[in-house]
Amino acid sequence: FKERVELKDSQMKSDVTFNDTCYMMIITAEPGDTVTLPCQVPRSSEILILQWTRPDLHPEYVFVHHLWSDPDTQHPSFKERVELKDSQMKDGDVSVTLKDVTLNDTGTYECRVIQTPGGIWMSTLHLNTGSGLSSDHVKVSLTEPGDTVTLPCQAPRSSEILILQWTRPDLHPEYVFVHHLWSDPDTQHPSFKERVELKDSQMKDGDVSVTLKDVTLNDTGTYECRVIQTPGGIWMSTLHLNVAEAGEFLSRHITFVHVAC
Numbered sequence: 632f633k634e635r636v637e638l639k640d641s642q643m644k645s646d647v648t649f650n651d652t653c654y655m656m657i658i659t660a661e662p663g664d665t666v667t668l669p670c671q672v673p674r675s676s677e678i679l680i681l682q683w684t685r686p687d688l689h690p691e692y693v694f695v696h697h698l699w700s701d702p703d704t705q706h707p708s709f710k711e712r713v714e715l716k717d718s719q720m721k722d723g724d725v726s727v728t729l730k731d732v733t734l735n736d737t738g739t740y741e742c743r744v745i746q747t748p749g750g751i752w753m754s755t756l757h758l759n760t761g762s763g764l765s766s767d768h769v770k771v772s773l774t775e776p777g778d779t780v781t782l783p784c785q786a787p788r789s790s791e792i793l794i795l796q797w798t799r800p801d802l803h804p805e806y807v808f809v810h811h812l813w814s815d816p817d818t819q820h821p822s823f824k825e826r827v828e829l830k831d832s833q834m835k836d837g838d839v840s841v842t843l844k845d846v847t848l849n850d851t852g853t854y855e856c857r858v859i860q861t862p863g864g865i866w867m868s869t870l871h872l873n874v875a876e877a878g879e880f881l882s883r884h885i886t887f888v889h890v891a892c
Contacts, residue, residue: 656756656867664732667716667800668756669857669867670742674723676749681725683713684741693740694727696720708735716800729758736760754865776874779844781830784856786866788837794859795839797827799852807854808841810834822849843872850874 660666668683683694685706692704694713709729716726725744729736737760744752786792797808799820806818808827823843830840839858843850851874858866 656865657759658756659759660732660736662733662760664760665728665730666732666758667726667728667855667869668740668742668758669726669865670724670744670754671857671859671865672723672725672744672746672752673749676723676746678720678723678725678744678746680743680745681720682741682743683727684743685738686741687738693729696725708733732758732760734760776847778846779842780846780872781840781842782854782856782870782872783840784838784858784868786837786839786858786860790837790860790862792834792837792839792858792860794857795834796855796857797841798855798857800855801852807843810839846874848874 656669658666658668670683672678679697681694681696682692684691685693688706688708690704690706692706693709694715695704696715712730713727716728717724725742736758739755739757742754742756746752782797784797793811795808795810796806798805799807802820802822804818804820806820807823808829809818810829826844827841828844830842831838839856850872853869853871856868856870860866
C-alpha cells in the first residue's frame with residue numbers, strides 16, 4: 632500500500648458528522664453524593680475491554696474491566712468508590728457509579744470500549760463538583776398524593792430521537808417509561824404501568840417529558856431521562872421527585888454545553 636493510500640481530507644474535517652459540532656455532557660454533583668457517569672455502546676457486540684479514565688491524573692484509570700485487570704492501575708482516589716451500574720453490562724450499558732463524590736473528582740472523564748465485532752467506542756463527559764452549585768429548580772405544588780406531575784426532559788430539537796428511556800436506578804426493573812421500536816412492555820416496572828405517558832406523543836421540538844399520574848409516596852426518588860439521537864449521540868438528565876402531603880420539588884443535576892469539535 633506504499634504511496635497508494637492517503638487521507639481523503641488531509642484536515643480530517645469534511646467527513647465529520649453532527650454538523651462539525653459536538654455536545655459535551657456536564658454532570659453536577661455535591662460532595663458526598665453518589666453520581667452515575669453514563670456510557671452506552673451497541674448492545675449487539677461482546678465487550679472485551681472497558682476503561683474509564685481521567686487523562687489529567689497519573690495513573691489515569693478510574694475503572695477498568697477486562698480479563699487481565701490489574702488493580703494497581705486504578706488511581707488510588709477511586710479505589711472502592713467506582714462500580715458498574717449494571718454488573719452484566721446488559722444492553723451495552725457500561726455506565727459506572729461514583730460514590731462519596733469529593734471536590735477533587737471534578738474533571739473530564741473518558742469512557743472507552745473495545746467490542747467484537749464493532750471496534751472501539753469512546754465518549755467524554757465532565758463532572759463538576761462543589762458546594763452550592765447552581766441548578767435549575769422547578770417547584771410543583773401538590774395538595775396530596777393522587778395528583779399528576781410532569782417530569783421534564785428536553786433534547787435537541789434538530790435530531791431524530793431513536794431511543795427514549797426514563798429510569799429509576801433504585802428499582803428492579805429500573806424502567807419507568809421506554810419508547811423505541813423494540814419496546815418490551817415487560818421491562819417496565821409494574822408500579823408505573825398505565826400511569827406514565829409522553830407529555831407530547833410526537834416529542835415535538837425535542838420535548839421528551841413524561842406525565843406521571845396518580846402520584847404516590849412511593850414515587851419519591853431519582854429519575855433519569857436518557858435519549859439517543861441521530862445525529863447527536865446520547866443525552867441524559869437527572870431529576871429528583873419528592874412526594875409529600877405538602878408539596879413536591881424537582882431538581883435537575885445535569886446540563887449540556889454546545890462546543891466546537
